[in-house]
C-alpha cells in the first residue's frame with residue numbers, strides 16, 4: 289500500500305534513521321538502519337528495501353524510532369536485534385555475552401580440523417572454555433555429530449544464554465553448559481580438544497574501545513589483565529592435565545606479538561607441535577599446541 293500524502297514512508301523513516309545514526313558517529317549507519325527496519329517489519333534486510341514508498345504504520349514507526357535511538361546511544365546492533373549469525377547458526381545475544389566475532393569462525397575451522405576421528409563408537413569430548421553465547425560450542429556440535437561439548441563459563445549469566453542457544457538449536461543433548469572456572473568443568477574427565485576465545489585485551493586498552501564494546505559488552509569477556517595474557521596463562525596451566533595425551537588446545541589471541549607470546553607460553557608449559565595461524569585479514573591470531 290502506497291503511503292497516503294502526509295503519512296511517513298519507509299524511505300523517509302529510513303533516511304531519518306541514517307541521519308541520526310551518522311550524527312551519532314556510527315560508520316555503518318545505513319546498514320544498521322536497514323537491519324533495524326527489517327527487524328521491526330519482521331522481514332529480511334533486503335526484503336525491507338522493497339517497496340520503500342509504502343507507509344510505515346504508526347506502531348511500527350514507534351518501534352523503529354525506539355530501536356534507532358538505542359543504536360544512536362551506541363548499543364551494539366546485535367544486542368538490539370537480539371541475535372548474531374555464526375557459522376550458519378543464529379545465536380541469541382544479550383548484554384551478558386560477547387557478540388560472537390567473525391574471526392572466531394576461523395578459530396572453529398581450525399579446531400574442527402584438529403579434532404581426531406571418532407574412537408570406536410565413543411563420542412569425542414571437547415571443552416569450549418569461556419563459552420559466552422555458546423557460539424564455539426554450538427558450532428562444533430552442529431558441524432561434528434560425533435562430538436559432545438562441555439561449554440563452560442565463569443559467568444552464570446552467560447551460561448544462561450549459552451544454554452538457551454544450545455536448546456533452541458536442538459543441540460542440548462550434546463552441548464552441556466557448565467558454570468566453572470578455567471578447565472574445572474571437566475572434573476576428572478579428559479578432553480580430546482580444548483578451544484577457547486579468552487579475554488585477552490590488556491586492561492589499559494579496554495577504556496579506549498568503541499562505546500559499543502566498552503559500555504555494553506561484559507568486561508569479564510574482554511579484560512586479560514595487565515598484559516592481556518593473565519587468563520591465557522591460567523588456561524594453559526589448567527588445561528595441560530585436562531587434555532588426553534597429544535590432544536590439541538586451540539586459542540584465539542589479540543594477534544601479532546600476542547600470538548607469538550602465547551606460542552611461547554605453550555612451549556614453556558610443555559606443549560608440542562605449537563603453531564600459529566592467521567585470520568582472514570592475514571594477522572597471526574590463533575595458536576594451537578598438543579598436550
Ligand SMILES: C[S@@+](CC[C@H](N)C(=O)[O-])C[C@H]1O[C@@H](n2cnc3c(N)ncnc32)[C@H](O)[C@@H]1O
Pocket residue numbers: 385386387388389392417418419420421422423424440441442443446468469470485486487488508509510519
Ligand atoms: C572473549 S569472550 C568469548 C565468548 C565466546 N566464546 C565467543 O567466542 O564469542 C570470553 C569469555 O570467557 C569467560 N571467562 C573469563 N574468565 C574466565 C574463567 N576464568 N573461566 C571461564 N570463563 C571465563 C567470560 O565470561 C567470557 O564469556
